[in-house]
Amino acid sequence: MGLGKTIQSIAFLYHLYTFENVKGPFLVIAPLSTLEHWKRTVEEWTNMNCILYYDQNGQPGRRSIQYYEWYHLNITMRGTTVPSELNKFQVLITSYEVFLLDYNDVIVNIPFQFIIVD
Numbered sequence: 112m113g114l115g116k117t118i119q120s121i122a123f124l125y126h127l128y129t130f131e132n133v134k135g136p137f138l139v140i141a142p143l144s145t146l147e148h149w150k151r152t153v154e155e156w157t158n159m160n161c162i163l164y165y166d167q168n169g170q171p172g173r174r175s176i177q178y179y180e181w182y183h184l185n186i187t188m189r190g191t192t193v194p195s196e197l198n199k200f201q202v203l204i205t206s207y208e209v210f211l212l213d214y215n216d217v218i219v220n221i222p223f224q225f226i227i228v229d
Contacts, residue, residue: 117229
C-alpha cells in the first residue's frame, strides 16, 4: 500500500492514449472499496473520460449506465440517424463482482485495448 501503483497504472494508460495513439477503451477491475479512488485519480491526472460501471440497484441500474454513459446515442450521417458504436469513455472502472456478472452479456462485446486488474 502507498507505493503509487494506481497513479503509475493510470500514467501508463495516459501515455498509451496520448503518445502511442491507443485511444482505448481501457478496463480497470478493482475491489469495490477502491472504485471511487480510481475514478477520482483518473479525472485528476488525465483528460480521459472515465465512467464507473457499478450500481447498487443491480442490473437495471447498470443497463441505464450502459444506455446513457457508454455510447453516443446516435449519429447523423448524410441525413440518416444511425445508432452509434462510438464509446463516450476511454476508461471503464468496475468491480470484480460486476465484471463476472456482466462479462458474457456486456463486457465481452467491448474491444478493450488494455486491462488493469487491481
